[in-house]
Amino acid sequence: MPALQAKTQGARIIPGLHGLRICFFVSDVYYFKERKKPTLVMFLAAFTSRSPREVSPDATLLSRLLQKDVSAFEQLYDRHSRLVYGLVLRILQHASTSEEVVQDVFLQLWRNAAQYDESRGPFVPWLCTMARNRALDHLRLKSERQRRREDLPEELPSIAVAPEYEKALDDQRRAERVRALVAALNPQQKRAIELAYFEGLSHSEIAATLKEPLGTVKSWIRNGLLRLKEGLQATT
Amino acid sequence: MNNCDQFRELLEAYALGALDPEERAALEAHLATGCHDCARSVEEARWLVCQLAYTAPEATPSDMLKGRLMQTVRAEAQSHAEAKPQALPAKRYVPVWMWGLAAAMIVFMIVVTRNVRHLQDETREAEHLNAELMEGNHKLEKELAETKREAMIMMDPKSVKIMMPANGKQGAQLEAKWNAQLGVLVMGDKIPMPAPHHVLQLWLIPKDPKAKPMPSMMTWPDADGKFILLVSNPPDSMGNTKALAITEEPEGGSPGPTTTPIYVGGVS
Incomplete structure (x- = not known):
């Protein structure tokens, strides 16, 4: 089943064409086997058999975004604004500044949709990375000169498509799973990871904040992340 | 590793x-x-x-944020849509003049090809005409040279006159003039035509009784019976020749006489 999913995943960008191709293939096979003309039923069967998870809704919306489709943008905003705003608010702890950052993030998505490329990783992690980077920039950089630099579209690093855990769960179920796994971590591991992720602190800054040895902080962070990884892999 | x-x-x-x-x-x-x-x-x-x-706990941003975003996005989408139609006709317009240009070029090529072929035909005709003219010119030159030589043989005092009476026929007779440098000229008036597909051929009869008559040039009298035969390079010298004779031979001539000579004249 994962192999089939991986195969159909490749055609996500052009779901219409893909569906049509399957439809013609099925009707052709039917025609030659039964020596009958393909019926409308075959066409409908080919379309309805396509399960909703085969084509990522985000990929469809993103391809429409390239055509400057306003309703596609609205749907993407409705799907992800709560996650993005929650993340930015958790980092900045200030509602109106957070809304400013979220506005920047979504406007960049609208204006530079072509910049998002599936080969650079799945969409939600990409969007969250962009939001976190911008929020941390706000947190760290106070000078106007450095703020202006942020207006330029940024080049984000590649994020791996992790097939097993990416597709095993939908967004909602994965969010619940991640929260449960992090909540189950040793409180010190959890605290160290949160300081790094939401406050953008480095190993030595965390060690100073927690008044703990550097080596201890390093292993808390690494072991905590590895446990989260194992937990997500176990869900496949 | x-x-x-x-x-x-x-x-x-x-x-x-x-x-x-x-x-x-x-x-x-x-x-x-x-x-x-x-x-x-x-x-x-x-x-x-x-x-x-x-x-991070999920949080709902204010409706104002969405309102602001959608307002900006709609305005940008509209200006994008307005910018688009300008591009479309340009896209459609390009192939039209390209097709026009292609058609014009095809017509041009056809016209040029036809003209070239026409010119080639004309050139070929001109060449043909030229060749004919050259040939005619060459023929005339040759005739002129022959006429000149005939005149010179006639005028030259060193030419030896040889009377060649017809064998048994009254009136008609040939007269030959032999010039050592210019050749032999045989002339006559009111000479009867040979039989169809036959010619009158000149022979040189050697003094040596054992030698055979030597074949020379052949021709016909014209419609008026005028006969002129010029031999620029006779096969033998005057000293070795006893007589000149003319026989009637099949068209194309013969290596040896097949009929009795009609005209005979002794070389003195």
Whole structure:
């Protein structure tokens, strides 16, 4: 089943064409086997058999975004604004500044949709990375000169498509799973990871904040992340 | 690989952005060497770090934020749509003049090809005409040269006159003039035509009784019975020749006389 999913995943960008191709293939096979003309039923069967998870809704919306489709943008905003705003608010702890950052993030998505490329990783992690980077920039950089630099579209690093855990769960179920796994971590591991992720602190800054040895902080962070990884892999 | 093991411990912290500057610089230097395994592990670690976003409590932004965003987006979409139609007709317009140009070129090529062929035909005709003219000219020159030689033989006092009466026929007779340098000229008036497909051929009868008559030129009298035969290079000299004779021979001549000579004249 994962192999089939991986195969159909490749055609996500052009779901219409893909569906049509399957439809013609099925009707052709039917025609030659039964020596009958393909019926409308075959066409409908080919379309309805396509399960909703085969084509990522985000990929469809993103391809429409390239055509400057306003309703596609609205749907993407409705799907992800709560996650993005929650993340930015958790980092900045200030509602109106957070809304400013979220506005920047979504406007960049609208204006530079072509910049998002599936080969650079799945969409939600990409969007969250962009939001976190911008929020941390706000947190760290106070000078106007450095703020202006942020207006330029940024080049984000590649994020791996992790097939097993990416597709095993939908967004909602994965969010619940991640929260449960992090909540189950040793409180010190959890605290160290949160300081790094939401406050953008480095190993030595965390060690100073927690008044703990550097080596201890390093292993808390690494072991905590590895446990989260194992937990997500176990869900496949 | 030992080298990689040393960096492996840093990959998660690197993806999290928690490495201190020295360690980050060392890992980035290693990644810059093109280590495929580590690069892939970093991408996986980034994905893992991204999952931490879910641990932030979800929050709903104000409706005003959405309102502001949608207003901006609609305005930009409209200006994008207005910019588009200008591009479309231009796109459609290009093929039209391209087709026109292509058609014009095809017509031009046809016209040129036809003209070239016409010119070639004319050139060929002109060449043909020229060749004919040249041939005619050559013939005239040759005739002129012959006439000149005939006149010279006639006028030259050194030419020897040889009377060639017809054998048994009254009236008609030929007269030959032999010039050692210019050749033999045989002339006559009211000479009867030979039988169809026959010619009158000149023979040189040698003084040596054992030698056979030597064949020479042949011709016909014209419609008025005028007969002129010029031999520029006779096969033998005057000294060795006893007589000149003319016989009627089949068209194309014969190596030896097949009929009794009609005209005979002794060389004195």
